[in-house]
Amino acid sequence: MTGHVIGLNLHFGGLQGNIHSNSSLFSLGHLKRLDLSRNDFRGSPISSKFGGFVNMTHLDLYYSNFSGPIPSEISHLSNLVSLNLSLRDVRLDTLSFNRIVQNLTNLKELQLIGVDMSSVVPDSFKNLSSSLTTLRLSNCHLQGKFPENIFRLPNLRVLSLGFNNNLTGSLPNSNWSSPLETLTLSETRISVDWHRLTRNFKFLRALYLSNCNFVGSHLAFVGNLTQIMRLDLSSNSFGGQIPWSFFLNIESLVYLNLVGNNYVGQFPEVDSNSTLISSLYDFSKQQLVGPIPRHLTELILYDNQLNGTIPSWLGSLPSLEQLSLVSNQLSGNIIEFQSRSLSSLLLSDNNLHGLIPRSIFELENLTDLDLSSNNLSGTVEFEKIVQNLTNLKELQLDGVDMSSVVPDSFKNLSSSLTTLRLQNCHLQGNFPESIFHRPNLRLVDLSFVGSYLAFVGNLTQIIELDLSLNSFGGQIPWSFFLNIESLVRLNLGGNNYVGQFPEVDSNSTSISSLYDFSKQQLVGPIPRHLTFLYLYGNQLNGTIPSWLGSLPSLEGLNLISNQLSGNIIEFQSRSLKILYLNDNNLHGLIPRSIFELENLRYLDLSYNNLSGTVEVEKFSKLQSLFSLDLSSNHLSLSFNHLSNNSWPQLYSLALSSCNISEFPYLLRASPNLESLNLRSNKLHGLIPRSIFELENLTDLDLSSNNLSGTVEFEKFSKLQSLFSLDLSSNHLSLSFNHLSNNSWPQLYSLALSSCNISEFPYFLRASPNLDMLNLSHNRIQGEVPKWFWDVAKDSLYYLDLSHNFLTGTARHLRWKNLGYLNLHNNSLQGELPIPSPSTFFFSISNNQLTGEMPPTICSLTSLVVLDLSNNKLRGKIHQCIGNFSQSLSVLDLRNNKFHGVIPGTFSKGNILRNLDLNGNQLEGSLPPTLLTCRELEVLDLGNNKIQGTFPNWLESLPKLQVLILRSNKFYGEIGIPETKFPFQKLRIMDLSYNRFSGLLPTKYFEHLTAMINSQEHELKYMGEGYYQDTVVVTIKGFEIEMVKIQTFFTTIDFSNNTFRGEISKVIGKLKLLKGLNFSHNELTGTIPPSFGDMCNLEWLDLSSNRLFGDIPEQLVNLTSLEKFNVSENRLVGTIPHGKQFDTFDYDSYSGNVGLCGLPLSKTCGAHQPPPSSFQQEDELEHGNGFDWKVVLMGYASGVVIGISVGYFVLSNGTTDWLVKVIGRKQRCRNVEITQRRT
Template sequence: MNLASNMFVGGSIPMGLSELILVNNSLNGTIPSWVYSLPSLEFLWLGENEFTGTINDFQSLSLSYLDLSNNKLHGMIPSSIYGLVKLRGLYISSNNLSGVVKFEKFQNLQSLTGLDLSYNHLMVSFQNFSNFTLPKLSSLHMSGCNITQFPYFLRTSTQLTSLHLSDNQIQGNVPTWVLDVGRNSLSYFNLSHNFLTGTIEQFLWKNIEYVDLSSNLLKGEVPIPSPSTRVFLMSSNQLTGALPSTICNLTSVQVIDLANNSLSGSIPQCIGNFSQDLSVLDLHMNQFRGRIPSTFPKGNILRNLDLHGNQLEGTLPQSLINCREMEVLDLGDNKLNDTFPNWLESLPELQVLILGSNRLYGPIGSPETRFPFRKLRIIDLSHNQFGGHLPTKYFQKLVAMKDVQDDELKYMGEYYYQDTVTVVMKGLYFELIKIQTMFTTIDFSNNVFTGKIPAVIGELKSLKGLNFSSNKLTGPIPSAFCNLTNLEWLDISSNMLSGEIPRQLADLTSLAKLNLSGNQLVGPIPHGNQFDTFENDSYSGNSGLCGYPLSKTCINDEAPQPPPFDQQDDDLNGFDWKIVWMGYGCGMVIGFSVGYIVLSIGKVDRRVRVMGREIRSRMVKRAFLARVGTRKW
């Protein structure tokens, strides 16, 4: 929709207009020139649209609130904005604005209460002005503005409630005055994704609710903020020492994320029941020892418990059965010694269960409830000592794995925290920093399961990945696997499977990785579709197999032949065979695969990573402000 062609059709522009509010209306094109010349305009809210072009000079000296955020505007900030002396709110984040912004230009805007320049291509510079202040400023958001130093003018601020300086290049120790600014007023503080070093002894804010210092280089012990804190994020730093029991003073906290540090000692027992509001407890990739706390009370709302990659021992605490809101339970890569926790099957919201790389043992058994694991989509029991037959009766009940979901991209998590999980995909470990709600996988590899692969697996039509490798499975490959039309990788290697490879598997056009090696399979290898792309290592260790891509030919006349492509002709035309097959029949396979890899290995341009955090940051900011009952104006 174009604003110029749809406003005031058939009539003149009302020059006395004081408010123009058209937020989130998919408006496009340039902002009409008449908007800039309205003499009485006080409120101009055009955020969340698709406006392009530059921002022109404003003629109205009455303008109090200007919101052009989340558009596609480019160019520099017009000089006229610095002369709008009545301006109280300036929000131009998430555009393509560029240029150097010398902050002293804002010195005439003494009425300014809210300023958001985040996520453009700006370079904001500060100087230590002895007399420069913005006395009424309550909200300063300048994420992704190439800032290299702290805004020193804030040292005397007494009304600041929100400070957001993430995704910049601020280095060195955090000055004491920064941790004291807005001592009685500050509620939102975000300095994540910078290069901060040194230690933080304590936070001095009395009413802080949101603290994010994640992805820096901070050292020392964990500093505990005020009991008023609701979101506490210090992951991906270099914190050491024990987790102080004073963390249990945060009686209203909702999210604690201290992952990817070097914390050690035992997890305080009080961590399980100190806050009835706790939704996320993420302590993965630390060095915690001892037992998992056993104090999860009835009525708790814990949604995500991630203790992956520690050195925890003992059994799983049965008080976890009280976590009726649990969606993600990741206890993988520890030293837990227990049998399979069948009692977890009754958790009605559980979607991700990671128990891999522990010392768990014994058979899995049969369900004891009518709808066990009814929402489970990701299960990893790999690298344990589970035995007996595969749990056919459980597979029959995995409802969420049977229903193929739509292709809409949705992710698990909440505004303050994004769920992550480490999985084996196509033979490689990946950390998914976002978990798609349509991502479904089973990994029972590296155990001692015996017997046949149940045909009921073919009913799990939403499966993206299936890994039964390195067990003691026997019998044929079920032809019912041909129903797994969403399957992208299948690994049943290193077992004792026999018989022929079902020809129907060639119909799995989404299959990008296949590993059948180390079995006792015989007969011709199917051909067509994805099977024409798999190399020798997919079939090695099966002396009875024949046909392409193996050098061993089949005896009968109907033996499969190499794919009908002339390698030499392809090369002469500038194509490489391995590139050609990637586009053959894969459809969304490659899209998902590339997405998973980009999210996990992080080898992307900083601007791409910043854009991802920008979207999340906006969601966090809005959710936080909405929850605490404040508005940016």
Template sequence: MILLILKQPVGRRISTVALGMGSSVTKTQAMWRLNLADNDFNGSLIPSEFGNFKSLTYLNLSYSVFSGQIPFEISQLSSLVSLDLSKNGGLLVIKAPVWKRVIGNLTQLRELILDSTNMSSIRPNSLLNLSSSLTTLSLRECDLRGKLENNILYLPSIQTLDLTGNSNLEGSLLMFSREFLNSIDNLKSLKHLALPNCNFTGSIPAWLGNFTKLTYLDLSNNSFSGLLPSSLFNLPNLSTLNLRYNQLVGPLPSHVSGLNLIILSLSSNFLNGTLPSWLFSMPSLETLYLNGNQFVGEIGEFKYNSLRHLDLGYNKLHGSIPRSVSRLVNLTSLSLSSNNLSIMLGSEMFSKLENLYDLVLSKNSVSINNNAAYALPNLLRLNLSSSNISEFPIFLRLTTNLQVLDLSNNQIYGQVPRWLGDVGMNSLYYVNLRGNLLQGPFPILNSSNLQFMFFSNNKFTGEISSFICDAIYLRVLDLSHNNLSGMIPKCLVNSTALSVLDLRMNSINGTIPATFAIRNNFRNINLNGNQLEGSLPPSLANCRDLEVLDLGNNKISGAFPYWLGSLQKLQVLVIRSNRFQGYIDNPKTKFPFPNLRIIDISNNQFNGPLPLTYFEYLKAMMNVDESGVASKYMGEHFYQDSLNIMMKGHNIEMERVLTILTSIDFSNNSFRGEMPKIIGRLKSLKGLNFSYNNLTGYIPSSIGNLTNLEWLDLSFNKLGGKIPSQLVDLTSLGVLQLSHNQLTGHIPSGKQFNTFSNDSYTENLGLCGFPLSRTCDNHEAKQPPPPTLQQDENLDHENGFGWQAVSIGYACGTIFGMFMGYLMFKIGKPKCIVRMVKLEQHIMLRRLKKNAHKRGGRR
């Protein structure tokens, strides 16, 4: 009996299955084969009643959207020869007790396929106890965990072993028992071995070359290292060899015998040497991937026309493309990027490659012959970036199905030809012309499918064309670094598809359109370096997915946009060099800016005290966990975020922004009052800049907790007191600016402080010690102006004398108070007493004037 398809009723649990024999289980106990594959049971459980089909030898429930735990009744089907429960959307789970019964009872199994079944609780060693009759074992992406014993290949009848995608496995193919190695001659039935992405280490053993029936070998995406065993290239039946994404070294064998591969992929290793001639002499070779290695020399001539996919990119090859490429009429993809090749595009070499859909020649030396008349009618992708071309390849005029066009970072000059607007009219979705010398008006592209447009770093002028409003699927628009003018089209902020809007460094004027759509998808809005004015539209708060907002270097006015604090995903806020003004009031939301990591509000007209309440909620700046994220950059696959930032005293345009970068820049405003101690909780800070304000009081010692700090600028304020000794522990600090303040006392020494120059401390007349020429026992050094009364309560001067000592004087008499204060802190030369008397007189005079002023006010 065979049940091939059962689609009705979809999604309902099956309790009995009958096939022309009634509905009773007893009548179906003689069923031999049951196939419910390729259905949709909508997450139903596998019926336990299947266990009643005692005679079943073939059970296939793959691709049928079953879910939940596999019932233990499946293990009662002791006659099963083939069991396939694969590809149920990762919804099926097999637990250890059921697995143990499957191993113990299903002793007739020859085929076991459980791809995408959750086996995370199963010990990998238990695989060795499977049926000795097993010929096929496929456990792709089953989340197997732990160490896999080295004799996994000891299953005596195994022909196909596929453990693809179990990245939590550990193991090696080296440490096999002597018994296993002696029995290899009896294990030559293995035909298909796939262990990619299984976290294997060590070398690839040469004895794999003894599996003479092997047709398919995939050890890709592991950490295999060492030399590439030449024995693998002498397997007579091998058709697929995939060793990409490992750490293999050394050259390819210079001679092989009997090898007739169809697919050879060795990409992304550290292989070197020249390309041997046998690579170009295999009559059945269809796919050759050697990209991402260190091969040198020239490309040989292909003797056969079987090749369909060729990728030799990211090597050190030189010379020209071999003439034989023109005969590869079956070629569909050709990538030679990032070599030192000289390529003439437009010659008859490409005229016969009518099946070519993917052509990547970027980062070579490419010449274009626009006098040759030919077309590549099926071309879908053309990448000629960084190839030193100076004109558009004219063969594109007849390329009607183009989807991706990348001509970035070349020397193309003049206006964009009109015919380019009609290329891929219904198909073009990605176009990149950034980094050229293009000029004239904004180009018009007529494709209705545009999703990614990169026109930055050119010399386009005029307004942004209204055609952009027809690109309703547009996701990324980068027009930065041009000479565009006019206003921002309203349709751009009304879009619900746009994720990135980058218009920085143009001459765009007017106001920001006020109608951001409610359900928009904006992730990055960068309008830096334009002439925008007016206030920020409150509808910006509709951008719930916004991560980067850069409005710096415009003429935008108004109060601090506190309502942006409700944007939970916002990581970067830059409004520097605008016309914002006023106090920064307390936040209106309960937990403002929870993911903010970079804030720059410098060069505005903010005043009042520093916003203490906001500092309390900057949680993303408080946690320090740089493990595993140091190499991650902000952005997405097609667009990586860039940012202009003041870093270590320099204005830097970062083409990529690390996710661990955190900084605060409040410089060049009119903030006053003291620095809040809570700053010391922001332990992931890399940069802090409060320079050019009116801050008073002390440098809080809590800044010594900022162990990740790399630059600190507090210059041009009115800070007094000593430099906290805790700052010496900031071993990452590379730039320190404390100049133009009223700091006093000994400059801390040791660690990073021994590397800072005089410039870090200039115009602090009360400081002494290295690196200044003024030593701390030089009491003739000019003293700074006396501190404010607010500071006097805790301020220690260079000789240790402060307001606390003077307070004693007022209680016990002036001279006695001075003497006690002198004894409490430091015994110095008599000159110190003179300075103390002068200081006390000055303070008393100020108090008298203040009291007189109050009395006059009361009159």
């Protein structure tokens, strides 16, 4: 290059590295035009040398990855006509901006998109050049009042102020004619007066007003914008009918975006000769009903609630170029398409089935085809895709059955292919390596396909590679990945990799963003040169390495849901924008450096053990912070120093379980707040007015507090943006009197559990978009009103009416898309209702249903949980019950009147986890197909009439933890194991009340690993988040229903059989055993002294056998023992005394004529020890009867202290009761329970 160069265009030139001050670029003194846009200068600063180009008229550094402050020397370029410094990590202060404004008087185009101008005073814009034609300031963090005179600049054609959330102001009121052609005010707080807008901006061709918080319909003046071509009114609160009469008068309109409003109604009928609205674009997330106009170029209707079939005439629209019906509820076959102009066909995430029509393979102009996530079947004519669709750029067929496709067919795919997704397509054979040589291929997703990593290194131009959700294991093959210079995003989530990250060279550009290594077992050092590090959902432990806080380029760190401990490290990187450390075991103080991360936008420290006092004011000084979550720690929060206007940018605040007793005053200082979560605190008194003044609020959770007083529900409905509200578990009195029928159409989620409601709120009739409704644990009684069955029948997904007093029938389940339905614990009668086939959770337990199980139960193919327990249902269990839903995890038919045999139709590959058929009248033998239930954890078949010998073949079920065969007709010897490691996970084994005989199964006892040692170190319960396992077991002589099963609860009950022979000392190895009951058998021999090693034993019942010899003194060491019964045997000698043995009464030893000593009246001679103080107290309190106390206590330790301490936690409130006691009443001093002697 020579010094006489006047123009240099290096746009998208592939330049990388720094531009140093001695660069030859700055020797080009005559340069007038310089374009360095779309290059990568690695975050280096903009050199002050740019100010030396005194002849420069056009300078473009758009998205060239510079960082730091814009040098003031730019203001020396006084001849500049066009300046584009749109950069993401660049700052511009008031002083530098004022110099630019003062010196660059010839500027016509000024573009600063993404530049941090948060410190620039809006008044600085007043002096901008009157010759300005283009001003783009989107996403610049501008705040304050924008000057009105900018709108009046005489030559201004383009003004873009969007995405400055704290920018206020208004349009000028005076009459004048603006030359503006493009105006963007999206996501600002600038007040828009429709009359002023349409009166003064008549030349507008593009108007973008997305998310401007408009309320109601203010579109009467839109028709005056006679030249408008592109109109974006998305994400506002417009409702009612779409005002087509306005739009159809605008002949120039080609782009209309009304996404994210509350419109209902039909499309218009567009005249076939009309050119207007040739592209009805982005009507997504509306409730549009009716015919689709027949003369369209683009039809994009993603994420609606369209159902039924795709209309056949849609395939014959002659001009159709783009069709997107993604994420609806469309069913039926895919129609034939005749339009040869179709270039984009997106039909994913529906319920379409059948074959892919041949006509699709003849759409020669097709560039994008997405048929994924449907139920398509049959043979895919993939060869025709290869032969005919030569222009394909994106091909997505996730979930399409391609098992018949020969992998070699992929060899000839279009060379223009950029995206290929074939997730879960059942492909078989060797995948052709040549597919990865496609020159334009940018994204490959072969999830669930198999192992194809041998040729990953050949993807020389790949930028994004997604291999998630496979079964890849071993070491991550970094030798392949690190040879791909272009790779910046790599997703290996959901595999089984172990090992260490590589050490990435500091000068390397490869893998600048190691993204989504989630759900791996990653061990070892984390590479030090990263932009984004996402490691959520792993098993990382230990402390966070300190060097991680000094990574200079780090923008996003996500360590959610690991096992990290220790203190939070200090963070020095000022580029950090995302910091997610929630759901770990971190403790200590929040480090000071976090309050200095000036670019931080999202901070989540919730669900840790952080402590100390936190001045919330410090967070408010982070001017970029949008979202803060400190929930569920041990912090003490102080709001004392927050001023009224201190936190305007905050839009999401979560402080649940933070011990807050008063509503924080900062709510008054956060007018833009959209999401507020104060759940599970100590808030009391009335809900303050300030809550109802948060006009932007979309999500409010005040549940589980002590709020009181009467609340006029109408106040919430006036929050026009509010779509999610949870007031559950307070002491509020809710009044629905003043709610009109049409007051809350935007309501999406409503939870009013435990709110003392006595009737169904009538306003629900006017909530057609309701997705989630929880009215559980109230006082609603009587029959469900007829109108309620039609509430949100097209949208309702979650409905919980449990724990009320509902009566009548529940036949009218009209909700088409219901996923969760809980009617548990009411008084509903009649036949079993059948919900929508889309339902995954259905509980109607604890009601009074009668009749047989209808065959339509077999249509619920999506069920995960089916709970029909505690009703009066009868008849046989349908054969389909074992295979009608491949996703079925819980089948609970306990305590009904079903008879016949257990269906033998459990299919291979099922995921059944809990099978509970207890308390019916089932007969026959166990079906051997139970062996296909490899995920089974709970098998409860107690209290039936099932016959046969012991099903020792169940010992091979790898996850079985609970086996209850109690009170059936099983017989014979148990025998010896048939496998090497039988019942390794078993923790509850109840074979009582059968006719088993022979010797005790010593070989089985030797292998009960879960009763010998355990990895459990904290209180956990069996089951899943939406369902808790329940069993009835005999504990210390009581029949107890455990509504939650603790994962370290262990018991063996072989009572009431005819076992004989001696008790093996091997049983003493079961150190984790809580209860052992061998009573009412024919056992002989002595009590093994090894029983003294079962240190966690709390009850031991060996009564009614033929045991002889002494009671071993070693049993005195069982300090947790509360119930001990050896009555009705042939034991002799002195009863041991001391510790727990001083608490047992006469009934524990009666019927043994050879025993002597207290508490028996028979003495052992002159050396009888005196009674203990424990025994004296017990006699004073209880007289001659044995009595038990149940008190409230934690059970984490498993050690019982004292003689009156019971066993379970009784939680406050609602569904978390752990104990129900069943049987005859017996007097008790503190708590009445029932007891059944066994």
